[in-house]
Amino acid sequence: MSRFLKACRREASDATPIWLMRQAGRYMVEYRTLREKYTILEIIKTPELACEVTMQPINAFDLDAAIIFADILPPLEGMGLELEFVKGEGPVIHNPVRAAADVERLVVRPPQEALSFTLEAIKLARAELDSRSIPLIGFSGAPFTLASYAVEGGGSRNRQHVKGMMMGHPDAWHALMTKLSEVAGHYLLAQAQAGAQALQLFDSWVGELSPDDYAQYVMPYSKRALDIAKQAGVPVIHFGTNTNGMLHHIRDAGGDVIGVDWRIRLDDAWAQLGDSVAIQGNLDPVALFAPWEALKTRAQGILDQAAGRPGHIFNLGHGILPTTPVDNVRRLVDFVHEYTSSNASKA
Numbered sequence: 001m002s003r004f005l006k007a008c009r010r011e012a013s014d015a016t017p018i019w020l021m022r023q024a025g026r027y028m029v030e031y032r033t034l035r036e037k038y039t040i041l042e043i044i045k046t047p048e049l050a051c052e053v054t055m056q057p058i059n060a061f062d063l064d065a066a067i068i069f070a071d072i073l074p075p076l077e078g079m080g081l082e083l084e085f086v087k088g089e090g091p092v093i094h095n096p097v098r099a100a101a102d103v104e105r106l107v108v109r110p111p112q113e114a115l116s117f118t119l120e121a122i123k124l125a126r127a128e129l130d131s132r133s134i135p136l137i138g139f140s141g142a143p144f145t146l147a148s149y150a151v152e153g154g155g156s157r158n159r160q161h162v163k164g165m166m167m168g169h170p171d172a173w174h175a176l177m178t179k180l181s182e183v184a185g186h187y188l189l190a191q192a193q194a195g196a197q198a199l200q201l202f203d204s205w206v207g208e209l210s211p212d213d214y215a216q217y218v219m220p221y222s223k224r225a226l227d228i229a230k231q232a233g234v235p236v237i238h239f240g241t242n243t244n245g246m247l248h249h250i251r252d253a254g255g256d257v258i259g260v261d262w263r264i265r266l267d268d269a270w271a272q273l274g275d276s277v278a279i280q281g282n283l284d285p286v287a288l289f290a291p292w293e294a295l296k297t298r299a300q301g302i303l304d305q306a307a308g309r310p311g312h313i314f315n316l317g318h319g320i321l322p323t324t325p326v327d328n329v330r331r332l333v334d335f336v337h338e339y340t341s342s343n344a345s346k347a
Ligand SMILES: Cc1c2[nH]c(c1CCC(=O)O)Cc1[nH]c(c(CCC(=O)O)c1C)Cc1[nH]c(c(CCC(=O)O)c1C)Cc1[nH]c(c(C)c1CCC(=O)O)C2
Pocket: 020, 021, 022, 023, 024, 025, 026, 035, 040, 067, 068, 069, 070, 071, 072, 073, 085, 089, 090, 091, 139, 155, 202, 204, 318, 319
């Protein structure tokens, strides 16, 4: 079994596995070249192109897992929202969900119908990855992070609309979150059935909530999505940022591996989470812009916090940034393997 899948199961392996959130993307010239010809949605919806981009970082670096090239937002399009990636601005939803009637209009379609392109891309990527024994990760946005885009209509600083619905219109909120948890859960399950060997639920913006609001208004829906995904029998990573005050809730919602960011020490997070889960993280993505020696010291600091405890997957605490120097990515990946390989630790 691969290092990555062993770590998901908290089993020891020959070295600490590493992959990077958003590892396929604009910091790579191969990706930028393809983007001159196609929009991001065209790449996502053309299985051959999505497969090609999935492989770009795998061909360039010694990564321990691939993640299917897609985005968290196409499932919203499948529900009837009009999604556009606006240059220089990020994603925009032209018909955001603001009232109970908008929630009612949202349709829950089977992923095989609404998101077949990604399921097809997974099959193509698996065929290429199998010969190299590299596992493939499928993913979905978590209900709150999806709600955040659906209700705000895009990125947002204070999330006034989405929290406004949560706090002021509980009926609409629960109806919305019920639909989103079904979509996210079945999308994850379908990706595993198409061939993904692990799954990640991205709750990127959940740290904007108080722990009590998370427990009451969000956790049951993340749990529902994770329970559906669990039926696939593959390891599930549950990732959030800014989750320091609610790690026990994140763990209790579900997931075999908990992803944490750099705002907490890895060993503190793992102590809070306990022995029942593996951990993923947690280098600050900005550290990749530092001179190599400074980057190395930081990576080493994280690896030392996990030393002797199987079940650490090295990753960033959030997605890799667009202008990240590629040389530092290569050196980081190799360093994590060298520093933790069983031979090195015996020497
Ligand atoms: C919140 C979120 C989104 N998308 C995603 C999240 C959760 C992770 C996180 O918090 O970073 C997840 C995502 N998006 C993308 C992947 C691909 C797989 C991978 O290599 O990790 C993954 C896992 C491709 C993408 N998704 C996007 C790009 C860049 C688009 C481009 O090519 O112009 C890529 C490679 C666009 C996107 N997609 C999204 C935003 C806000 C943006 C615009 C800002 C940005 O460019 O980073 C929503």
